[in-house]
Amino acid sequence: MLALRSLRAYQAATLLNGLMMPTPTPQPAFVLIRPQMGENIGAAARGMWNFGLDRMRIVDPRDGWPNQKAVAMASGAGRLLDEAQLFEDTGAAIADCDYVYATTARPRGLTKLVLTPEAAMQDARARIAAGQKVAVMFGPERSGMENDDIARANAIISVPVNPDFPSLTLAQCVLLTGYEWRREDVPTEGARTDAVGDWAQKIEIEKLGDHFEDRLQEAGFFFPEHKAENMKLNLRNLWSRLPLTRADVQMLHGMMRQMVRWKDK
Amino acid sequence: MLALRSLRAYQAATLLNGLMMPTPTPQPAFVLIRPQMGENIGAAARGMWNFGLDRMRIVDPRDGWPNQKAVAMASGAGRLLDEAQLFEDTGAAIADCDYVYATTARPRGLTKLVLTPEAAMQDARARIAAGQKVAVMFGPERSGMENDDIARANAIISVPVNPDFPSLTLAQCVLLTGYEWRREDVPTEGARTDAVGDWAQKIEIEKLGDHFEDRLQEAGFFFPEHKAENMKLNLRNLWSRLPLTRADVQMLHGMMRQMVRWKDK
Numbered sequence: 264m265l266a267l268r269s270l271r272a273y274q275a276a277t278l279l280n281g282l283m284m285p286t287p288t289p290q291p292a293f294v295l296i297r298p299q300m301g302e303n304i305g306a307a308a309r310g311m312w313n314f315g316l317d318r319m320r321i322v323d324p325r326d327g328w329p330n331q332k333a334v335a336m337a338s339g340a341g342r343l344l345d346e347a348q349l350f351e352d353t354g355a356a357i358a359d360c361d362y363v364y365a366t367t368a369r370p371r372g373l374t375k376l377v378l379t380p381e382a383a384m385q386d387a388r389a390r391i392a393a394g395q396k397v398a399v400m401f402g403p404e405r406s407g408m409e410n411d412d413i414a415r416a417n418a419i420i421s422v423p424v425n426p427d428f429p430s431l432t433l434a435q436c437v438l439l440t441g442y443e444w445r446r447e448d449v450p451t452e453g454a455r456t457d458a459v460g461d462w463a464q465k466i467e468i469e470k471l472g473d474h475f476e477d478r479l480q481e482a483g484f485f486f487p488e489h490k491a492e493n494m495k496l497n498l499r500n501l502w503s504r505l506p507l508t509r510a511d512v513q514m515l516h517g518m519m520r521q522m523v524r525w526k527d528k
Numbered sequence: 529m530l531a532l533r534s535l536r537a538y539q540a541a542t543l544l545n546g547l548m549m550p551t552p553t554p555q556p557a558f559v560l561i562r563p564q565m566g567e568n569i570g571a572a573a574r575g576m577w578n579f580g581l582d583r584m585r586i587v588d589p590r591d592g593w594p595n596q597k598a599v600a601m602a603s604g605a606g607r608l609l610d611e612a613q614l615f616e617d618t619g620a621a622i623a624d625c626d627y628v629y630a631t632t633a634r635p636r637g638l639t640k641l642v643l644t645p646e647a648a649m650q651d652a653r654a655r656i657a658a659g660q661k662v663a664v665m666f667g668p669e670r671s672g673m674e675n676d677d678i679a680r681a682n683a684i685i686s687v688p689v690n691p692d693f694p695s696l697t698l699a700q701c702v703l704l705t706g707y708e709w710r711r712e713d714v715p716t717e718g719a720r721t722d723a724v725g726d727w728a729q730k731i732e733i734e735k736l737g738d739h740f741e742d743r744l745q746e747a748g749f750f751f752p753e754h755k756a757e758n759m760k761l762n763l764r765n766l767w768s769r770l771p772l773t774r775a776d777v778q779m780l781h782g783m784m785r786q787m788v789r790w791k792d793k
Contacts, residue, residue, distance in 0.1 A: 315690040374773050425580040482790035505770045525747035526791035
């Protein structure tokens with residue numbers, strides 16, 4: 264009887280919490296990839312929180328973690344640093360995401376959808392409304408994003424800067440993307456949601472890429488040697504760019520397995 | 529006679545210059561009012577030039593002028609500082625302007641039109657197109673704009689920030705306003721595909737489908753029999769649904785050919 268009362272009390276409390284606590288609004292995660300200076304991580308946190316974003320992920324920060332310079336710079340947005348999720352590599356940081364954007368000034372010849380911050384945040388909002396998990400990746404300050412990381416993205420965000428002076432800092436790039444997220448906060452009429460629904464997650468695309476790369480490697484597909492790296496990059500880029508459902512991914516795995524079975528007969 | 533020829537030559541040269549030099553696009557002046565730290569003036573110059581704006585005016589900078597810290601921070605946008613116009617007070621700085629905006633986080637009970645950066649830059653563009661001179665005022669870092677200065681403005685620009693964390697730096701405020709100015713400049717379609725996007729034609733997708741279906745048929749992929757038709761349909765549907773380029777199609781053909789070659793070894 265006590266147990267039952269406790270359960271009811273728990274349920275009541277939970278319900279009350281549900282009523283009183285603001286439900287966290289789904290939002291994109293911002294992923295800082297190999298950031299260098301703590302000051303810039305702190306400034307990025309400020310820029311995010313200025314526009315109500317507080318899901319920060321950090322991949323392999325140069326000066327380790329936590330970082331006192333980041334904390335000093337973040338003043339007022341320090342909570343984002345306390346709650347930031349740390350990852351060893353980009354793949355792990357976006358493993359649970361359905362759709363990922365890469366911010367980069369100059370798409371480097373990869374075939375990839377290129378969006379303005381405005382269009383990207385409209386797109387992100389529609390995806391999040393449809394239940395997808397979304398992330399935006401930001402590269403290291405000095406070098407920008409590497410092709411390996413860009414290849415993991417579904418689309419590119421490119422800020423329409425003055426071509427004579429395109430250099431944006433990490434914090435500026437975060438600020439502008441956050442600004443566009445919030446600007447879109449007023450529900451847009453006719454924002455489309457995808458009906459197909461059951462999209463493959465990043466980790467599933469990653470595994471599909473692994474599977475094909477491994478088998479094709481054995482089959483001698485990546486030839487000649489000096490072109491192999493680029494061929495692999497193009498293949499990874501293809502999988503991440505295509506709008507694949509879970510069923511598509513299963514079929515592609517099945518195809519590859521069957522080709523190997525055929526060979527082994 | 530010589531004088532006349534010289535004058536004509538001068539006129540011709542001027543005319544030629546007029547034809548060859550790009551006419552400077554009319555744009556709003558950005559007026560920094562009593563800025564404190566040189567670094568912030570330099571960062572503001574960068575943010576302006578990132579979006580193609582280069583008319584800076586400065587009212588009574590705390591540390592005098594020129595300012596070496598401003599120059600150091602402005603790297604790449606130093607020309608804006610060289611060409612900046614210096615004024616003793618706000619009235620003088622905007623004396624030649626037809627319409628002036630004041631950027632401030634919280635309109636302080638003055639009855640004044642309040643605009644988002646987006647609406648303000650749309651308005652500014654229309655005014656400039658109609659021949660008006662337009663300026664945007666930015667207050668000192670620490671205190672923000674004083675009521676005396678706000679009172680001189682025709683309208684207020686207020687960035688839609690998170691009410692729990694509204695503090696924007698001078699440089700951030702300049703950046704976002706400049707971004708909105710340029711965003712209005714860019715053709716409205718937000719999405720564009722990378723130049724590489726040489727999309728495959730329907731007939732090429734059809735042939736890709738044939739190739740995969742034939743080989744997978746031989747490999748025994750379409751099994752069991754009663755599911756075969758549906759599996760083939762799903763596969764055809766996959767290829768036609770995906771946004772494939774010609775290069776993608778070639779790669780997919782190549783993959784399949786290599787798997788067959790591997791088998792035949």
